[in-house]
Every structure is written in structure tokens, then in C-alpha cells.
Amino acid sequence: MLNRNYKAFSFTFVVFLSVFFQTCGDDPVNAPQDFVSGTITYIDTLLNYNGGYYAVSLYSDNTNPFSYPPVRSDSITPVIQNGTATAYYKVTGLATGSYYIGGTWINRSNGNITLFGVYGCDENINCTNPSKITVPNYSGTGQLNFRSRTH
Numbered sequence: 001m002l003n004r005n006y007k008a009f010s011f012t013f014v015v016f017l018s019v020f021f022q023t024c025g026d027d028p029v030n031a032p033q034d035f036v037s038g039t040i041t042y043i044d045t046l047l048n049y050n051g052g053y054y055a056v057s058l059y060s061d062n063t064n065p066f067s068y069p070p071v072r073s074d075s076i077t078p079v080i081q082n083g084t085a086t087a088y089y090k091v092t093g094l095a096t097g098s099y100y101i102g103g104t105w106i107n108r109s110n111g112n113i114t115l116f117g118v119y120g121c122d123e124n125i126n127c128t129n130p131s132k133i134t135v136p137n138y139s140g141t142g143q144l145n146f147r148s149r150t151h
Contacts (some may be wrong), residue, residue: 027042033136037090039087039145040076040103040117045085046150047078052107054078054150056089057115061098067114071099073106073113078150098134103148117148 040056047054054077058068072094076087103117120131133144 001039026136034094035090035092035093036099036101036133036135037088038101038146040078040087040146040148041091042078042085042087042103042148042150043081044150045080047080048105048151051109052105054087055104055106055113056087056091057102057104057113058091058094059102061100065100065130066102066118070102070104070113072074073104075106094135096135098132100130100132101144101146103146105151116150117146118119119146120145122147 036058053075055073055075057073059065059068060071062068072091074091075090075091078085078087101119102115105114105116106112107114118127118130119133120129123128
């Protein structure tokens with residue numbers, strides 16, 4: 001009797017673990033989309049790495065978003081190929097919300113951020129209508145490409 005109960009308990013436990021592990025983990029059909037990505041194409045190849053680095057920065061949805069510090073900046077590495085400088089970016093772990101994307105240069109010593117390009121404005125950082133993206137609507141598309149200056 002004890003051996004039969006042990007076998008029944010073992011079988012139930014194995015079935016429970018199987019069901020548990022099948023329902024946990026990544027769901028490829030409805031995976032959470034908490035990232036944005038794309039390519040920045042620079043209008044020149046005069047890259048400067050002295051004292052700072054290039055980055056992609058996300059700004060919160062404000063009336064004048066670029067007058068506030070970015071909510072997130074990730075370093076990027078522009079690559080020159082066939083006379084064109086480009087940098088792929090992917091910013092992950094984003095909270096649901098609306099953002100503006102900028103191509104920036106960050107000074108290592110004082111943290112100052114210089115905006116060189118804005119998604120939806122192509123080279124014109126003074127444009128009055130940059131494109132706002134909303135996560136998760138635009139996340140994971142890999143198509144948030146824009147042009148930027150390097151200096």
C-alpha cells in the first residue's frame with residue numbers, strides 16, 4: 001500500500017512539474033515588447049570620441065521634450081562602411097509610455113548631452129514636430145530609423 005501511494009504521489013508530482021514548466025517562460029506569440037530599435041545614419045563621417053561617446057537617448061513625452069534630461073541613454077558605436085556612418089541601436093526594458101528618440105553625444109567628464117538628431121526630423125534638431133513613439137505599439141519593429149549629424 002505504501003509503495004502504491006508513493007508511486008501515485010510521484011506521478012502526480014511529475015505531472016504537476018510538467019504543467020508548471022510548460023506554462024512558465026517566454027511566450028513567442030505574445031512576448032512582451034519592451035524595446036525599440038533601429039539604425040541611425042549619420043550625414044557625415046567626422047566621428048569624435050575624445051572625451052565622450054555617441055548614444056541613443058529617449059526623452060519623455062513633454063511639451064518641449066529635449067529641454068529635459070533623457071529618461072534613458074544607451075551608448076552606440078557608429079561604423080563607417082562604404083563612406084557612410086551608421087549605428088544600430090536597441091533600447092530594452094522600457095516602461096509603457098510615449099517617447100521621443102534622439103541621437104546624442106555624451107561628455108564623459110561632466111555628463112552634458114548634445115542632441116545631434118531626432119527621430120522624425122532627419123538632421124533638423126530644431127524641427128517643431130518630432131515623431132513620438134509609444135511603447136509597446138512601436139516596440140520591437142526595428143524600423144525606427146533616422147538621420148543625425150555627428151558634431
